[in-house]
Amino acid sequence: MHAADLVAAWEQGSDRTPAGRGECLLDTVGIDPVRGCGLSVGQRDALLMDLHGRLFGTEVTALATCPACSERLEVSFHLDDVRARPPGDPTDPVEVEVEGYTVRARPPTAGDLAALDTTAPWPDATRWLLERCVLGARRDGREVAVGELPEVVRVRVEARLAEADPQADVQVVLGCPGCGGTWGALFDIVSFLWQELDARARGLLVAVHDLASVYGWSEADILAMSPHRRSLYLELVRR
Template sequence: MPGPGAAQLLEVWGNGLGQDPVRRALVMLAAAVPDADPDGLVDWPLGRRDTQLLAFRASLFGAGLEAIAQCPGCGMEVVLAFTAADLAAPQYAQSAAPLTVSLERYEATLRPVTSRDLLALDRTNPEQLDSDSASPAETALAARCITAVTEGGAPVDPGTLPPEVLATLGEELGRADPAAATELSVQCPGCGQGWLAPFHIASYLWSELHHWARRLLIDVHTLARAYGWSERDILALPPLRRQAYLGLVAT
């Protein structure tokens, strides 16, 4: 497995346990870019974060991905198979940049959303920001990402904007960072309905890492009982040799 060794990756998993989704993503991001300043990663735009996590995932588990989406029409579970390259559509390849939005007498400049912004919302599931109606958290997020706003040409405090204006600006945030939201085009083989299913690489990668770590711990336990080796010695073994020893234990 390229990238971090088994011991390092197991440490990443341990550091992510018990964390909320945003902090967990930052733990994995720090492992993906070990030369970067950890304190600066929290201010990366979400699209940059997720693009790096997708590349990290490919280096660990390969380019192929599988997921299950439930049809909103008939409820059928649809198995999706795709690659990291499939997610690199032109709209997601655009760099994050400030965005100017005009709304009647208001004009606002929005910056891309960062992990710091999501942490400030104090939410346990920030991936649910894409709901059909604006929530207090969404309007608070929009207010945080306004770098400048005028009303009739005069500067105003973003905190004084009407809720409906903040809600509309919140809907525009995605245009400042197209790579921050990934959707898969799906068509149900049962009823034929098509829809866009959201895909969150941070959650996907954590799930894979969690299952990998649990399996590895079982392997360590098995070999330690059989041979009396330490965890360090077992994790230092190349994966193929570790599997070979596990095969001998099972015989």
């Protein structure tokens, strides 16, 4: 990706929700928002992992806090370690039969996440998402509203949807060298990728500032330079 495109994606996504940032990031690889919204969350995340690999490499480093002893630790893993293979097309609906209920549902899409009210309390957001993803529920030949489904049915449907789109919910097992405890943490590629993009874009704009102040070159010209040339001039300026 060209430096100018990277800065443009960062600028567009800066004041958006995580789902909106995911949209901006997909846009940089030629997936327009309409197509992006139709992808399952796992399909979107797999594409964002590819993008991370191309821009920032396939090794990911994160900071975590041990829930048992509060030790801060740095965790590194390879993106291939968190790749999940869906059993079929994750945008296809699944049918779940449990406790006499038959429920047809589809895994959440990137568009669902973009439409989700992120300020809503978590149980409400989960319910809202399920209502959107359930295509129909019946019992004894009668239509049943999502709100009327017993919890055991809702839990089973959610589990079945997670199985159909495993890349959407990847847990990384972390181990604490201090107390030996292990725990699972959600791997969120959007926030990982965004942090890297944020750092890179800010670094580029500081470089623009430093070079423009000395040479008077335009932002566009500085961003269009090869990284090698830009860093050589920066070395001269910052000496």
